[in-house]
Amino acid sequence: MTSELPIALDAMGGDNAPREIVRGALLGAARLGVRVALVGRRAEVEAELAAVEPSFVPADARSRVSVVDAPEVIAMDEHPANAVRAKKGASVVVACAMVGSGTARAVVSAGNSGAVLAAALFHVKRLRGVARPAIGTALPRSDGGSTFVLDVGANADCKAEWLAQFGVMGSVYASSMMGMASPRVGLLSNGEEPGKGSALVQAASPLLAAAPINFVGNVEGKDLFRDACDVAVTDGFTGNIALKTAEGVGEFLLGAISAEARKSLQGMVGGALLKPKLRPIRDRVDYRATGGALLLGVDGEVVIAHGRSDAEAIVSALRVAATAADRSVHSVIGSQIAATPAAPIEETVTP
Amino acid sequence: MTSELPIALDAMGGDNAPREIVRGALLGAARLGVRVALVGRRAEVEAELAAVEPSFVPADARSRVSVVDAPEVIAMDEHPANAVRAKKGASVVVACAMVGSGTARAVVSAGNSGAVLAAALFHVKRLRGVARPAIGTALPRSDGGSTFVLDVGANADCKAEWLAQFGVMGSVYASSMMGMASPRVGLLSNGEEPGKGSALVQAASPLLAAAPINFVGNVEGKDLFRDACDVAVTDGFTGNIALKTAEGVGEFLLGAISAEARKSLQGMVGGALLKPKLRPIRDRVDYRATGGALLLGVDGEVVIAHGRSDAEAIVSALRVAATAADRSVHSVIGSQIAATPAAPIEETVTP
Numbered sequence: 001m002t003s004e005l006p007i008a009l010d011a012m013g014g015d016n017a018p019r020e021i022v023r024g025a026l027l028g029a030a031r032l033g034v035r036v037a038l039v040g041r042r043a044e045v046e047a048e049l050a051a052v053e054p055s056f057v058p059a060d061a062r063s064r065v066s067v068v069d070a071p072e073v074i075a076m077d078e079h080p081a082n083a084v085r086a087k088k089g090a091s092v093v094v095a096c097a098m099v100g101s102g103t104a105r106a107v108v109s110a111g112n113s114g115a116v117l118a119a120a121l122f123h124v125k126r127l128r129g130v131a132r133p134a135i136g137t138a139l140p141r142s143d144g145g146s147t148f149v150l151d152v153g154a155n156a157d158c159k160a161e162w163l164a165q166f167g168v169m170g171s172v173y174a175s176s177m178m179g180m181a182s183p184r185v186g187l188l189s190n191g192e193e194p195g196k197g198s199a200l201v202q203a204a205s206p207l208l209a210a211a212p213i214n215f216v217g218n219v220e221g222k223d224l225f226r227d228a229c230d231v232a233v234t235d236g237f238t239g240n241i242a243l244k245t246a247e248g249v250g251e252f253l254l255g256a257i258s259a260e261a262r263k264s265l266q267g268m269v270g271g272a273l274l275k276p277k278l279r280p281i282r283d284r285v286d287y288r289a290t291g292g293a294l295l296l297g298v299d300g301e302v303v304i305a306h307g308r309s310d311a312e313a314i315v316s317a318l319r320v321a322a323t324a325a326d327r328s329v330h331s332v333i334g335s336q337i338a339a340t341p342a343a344p345i346e347e348t349v350t351p
Numbered sequence: 352m353t354s355e356l357p358i359a360l361d362a363m364g365g366d367n368a369p370r371e372i373v374r375g376a377l378l379g380a381a382r383l384g385v386r387v388a389l390v391g392r393r394a395e396v397e398a399e400l401a402a403v404e405p406s407f408v409p410a411d412a413r414s415r416v417s418v419v420d421a422p423e424v425i426a427m428d429e430h431p432a433n434a435v436r437a438k439k440g441a442s443v444v445v446a447c448a449m450v451g452s453g454t455a456r457a458v459v460s461a462g463n464s465g466a467v468l469a470a471a472l473f474h475v476k477r478l479r480g481v482a483r484p485a486i487g488t489a490l491p492r493s494d495g496g497s498t499f500v501l502d503v504g505a506n507a508d509c510k511a512e513w514l515a516q517f518g519v520m521g522s523v524y525a526s527s528m529m530g531m532a533s534p535r536v537g538l539l540s541n542g543e544e545p546g547k548g549s550a551l552v553q554a555a556s557p558l559l560a561a562a563p564i565n566f567v568g569n570v571e572g573k574d575l576f577r578d579a580c581d582v583a584v585t586d587g588f589t590g591n592i593a594l595k596t597a598e599g600v601g602e603f604l605l606g607a608i609s610a611e612a613r614k615s616l617q618g619m620v621g622g623a624l625l626k627p628k629l630r631p632i633r634d635r636v637d638y639r640a641t642g643g644a645l646l647l648g649v650d651g652e653v654v655i656a657h658g659r660s661d662a663e664a665i666v667s668a669l670r671v672a673a674t675a676a677d678r679s680v681h682s683v684i685g686s687q688i689a690a691t692p693a694a695p696i697e698e699t700v701t702p
Contacts, residue, residue, distance in 0.1 A: 079546075142603050156541055156549040190507055190591035195430075198507040198588040221595025225603040234592075237549040240541035241589055242596045244572025249600040252493050252576040253632065257608075260628040270624025277611040277618040281604065 004035075006066065007321050008095035008104035011040030011048075012073045013111025014309050021110065022048040023056070024314020030061035031315060034322050037104060039095040042069040070094035080114030084122060092116055096123035099300040106301035106321035110292075110309040116302065117154055117295065124300040127330065129337040132162045133297030134236070135304060136170055138290055139246060143227040148174055149188075151236035152243045152293060158235035160203035163187070164211050168340055169296040169333050170231035171213040176327045177294075177320075178230070186219035186229030188238060194218065200235065208233065212340060291320035296333060301325045355386075357417065358672050359446035359455035362391030362399075363424045364462025365660050372461065373399040374407070375665020381412035382666060385673050388455060390446040393420040421445035431465030435473060443467055447474035450651040457652035457672035461643075461660040467653065468505055468646065475651040478681065480688040483513045484648030485587070486655060487521055489641055490597060494578040499525055500539075502587035503594045503644060509586035511554035514538070515562050519691055520647040520684050521582035522564040527678045528671075529581070537570035537580030539589060545569065551586065559584065563691060642671035647684060652676045 612622025
């Protein structure tokens, strides 16, 4: 998996930037064989690179990591779109511009997701025919598979036509990235029955049924973790709530189990014996292993890594970015959208 | 906790009706000292009562359980409001009518929640000044407390003014049922920042801030399981998705842990040692222990038990119903709503 073009990696984005991002870039270059352009304040990034012990990765991996200067930084509390407009030299802006100008084959950022979205809309640009790009991410399923959910946060208020496009984009993702022949697309609702759902869901359902996808109807929140569908479509508000709720329950349960295991000798022994067995489960629900979220509907591959990403999480995100670039997921989405009867609504996005 | 008036219990509602409902009524009468009127097809209910071994509960508990005939049954797949309108003799309709006519002090049903809602609106009736009743339920929190979430399913599409009332009703619930002096009320959103949220959330936020409650602003999905607020307000669509997602993650994680524990001797030993320690956690996330959901905003106490309720779950639901009736939660809500500046929107509900 080598390519002349690097993946642009926002070195300043995320809670653990730049240290863990820099180390993630090196590990990614070593394990995946990819080229990585670390985009950030040159002096800081180079200092972090210099601080990494020589034995951390082989010299040839180190040679695949370059630095691109981006003097400005967008803070987590800034208004995303305003900051992206004002700071042309911000790392996420420079990184997205590299994809836009064809000097990077994908971009990865663990920064403010609103800023990544805004920078991508400005510089990677929306695909022709796409009303609204959406953020999609995979949730683990009890059968060992996963459910790709979109939108999980780009669009808090959606129109029915956008949800239908999310179905098409999600279906392409599942085909291209998960190798599925005919991914089952479900519509997240408060009940499986066709009559159930908000006004939005009831309006989107017939549009999804008419789209060139394998639409299986309404699915419920609990179905996300079962073998009920491969792609679950929802608006960005509901998708975000579902994702954060799942994260909250996971932390609550695993935390409570650890706490109980520490309370008694019997619990400690049991916990110690069970712990290595729980590792694969923890990995499956751990954002560090999943590679974050993909922005679908823009003219390039944009991966939004978790804000708490460490070096391992960055490697996972680079893997998703490299795979998406190798399979050119964005252009497959572009042709699918072009082949789909025009959505009744087509607007200009002004983030 | 004795009272002359019984709690009306829908004997025909739920996956395990009438057997588990009848046994739950007996256990509830024994443990809680309450009177229970089993509402359902008399012959079937009496046959189930006769089939219960005499040693199951003491004779005096048995004497506190009566039977009220309701010849019709509403199936899970019927249109709730239509069925409630057409079948005056359905168990859930007769049970709600008992509260409406003052011959029962609360109603409990594990049947189709849409039918319970419709029957309650027809026969228990909406409280004066309440735009829309809401269904609320408690989620367990990592600090040992719980977060009361409403609406979790009564109203798929909401107006901002309704959400403000949900805040008032939820606050009364937390004060009356959980004994809190000044319950913190949060608004479920896709981000904590005030600017975040759907159009609905952004419109509801200032109304909640102006309401006579302790409004703490936006909360996220993961905050439901932390010590972030005591009451979380949301629309019935989002609330249902959050609740079902939480249920799905819980089943996924606990199932995966059991499966891993069975795979090896080490896992089996560890699992066996840890299992008794996990019991309290499982109980905390188990709907059987929580007593189901309460319908707030109607002129009486209405408890919607889980559709899969067994006898133990029915006991929990009866406990919630008895406590709510003892504290007359519905009338406290009535006076709070009356004391709150009239909501701009006041409509007639035609379920």
